Amino acid sequence: QVQLVESGGGLVQAGGSLRLSCAASGFQFSRYAVGWFRQVPGKEREFVASVTWGGGYTYYADSVKGRFTVSRDNVKNTVYLQMNSLKSTDTAVYYCVSSDRPLYVGTYYSPDEYSYWGQGTQVTVSS
Numbered sequence: 001q002v003q004l005v006e007s008g009g010g011l012v013q014a015g016g017s018l019r020l021s022c023a024a025s026g027f028q029f030s031r032y033a034v035g036w037f038r039q040v041p042g043k044e045r046e047f048v049a050s051v052t053w054g055g056g057y058t059y060y061a062d063s064v065k066g067r068f069t070v071s072r073d074n075v076k077n078t079v080y081l082q083m084n085s086l087k088s089t090d091t092a093v094y095y096c097v098s099s100d101r102p103l104y105v106g107t108y109y110s111p112d113e114y115s116y117w118g119q120g121t122q123v124t125v126s127s
Contacts, residue, residue, distance in 0.1 A: 002026040002116050004096045011039050011122030012086055020081040022096030022118055030074035032099040035059075037111060038092035039125075045095070049081060050108040062109045063089070087127040093120040111114075 008020040020036070035050030049070035050059045058070050069082040077094060097114035107113050 002096070004098060004116055004118035006094065006096045006118045006121040009094060009123045011124045011126065014086060014088055014125055014127045015084070016086050017084045018086065018123060020083070020094055020096075020121060020123075022079045022081075024077045024096075024098060024116075026101065027098070029098065031102070033074060033103045033108060033113075034079040034096070034098045035070060035108070035114070036079075037095045037097055038090075038113075039095070039120075040092045044112050046092075047109040047111070048094070050097075051079065052103075061109075076102040080110065083123070086123075086125045088125050091123060091125050093122050095120045 003025045004022055006022045012018050031053055033052050036048040037045045038048050039045045045062050051070045051072050055072050067085045072079045096118035098116040100115040103113050
């Protein structure tokens with residue numbers, strides 16, 4: 001059974017930091033790209049960041065570049081999202097995702113490329 005379980009969300013003041021973690025099980029985690037999306041009520045899910053299977057390449061939404069860092073540990077089957085300099089506009093439910101097939105440059109940003117999704121963790125940034 002495939003599982004992606006996020007943790008680390010919570011309430012933080014603007015300018016602060018949070019680190020999200022996502023523990024994966026039930027599939028070959030190390031073979032595929034993993035990443036994060038986020039969603040605000042009433043809006044579509046938005047790409048945040050992704051990292052290739054080996055961790056060598058990372059992709060970010062323009063809105064988080066320079067502030068967020070995605071990484072993975074293929075021994076622990078875990079993906080992380082370090083979020084610094086948080087803004088109120090970062091408030092959302094954050095979802096951990098994994099693909100189940102090779103992705104190509106230009107496709108990492110699409111939610112359709114990710115077959116596995118976690119249940120989400122709330123991040124609230126107070127201004």
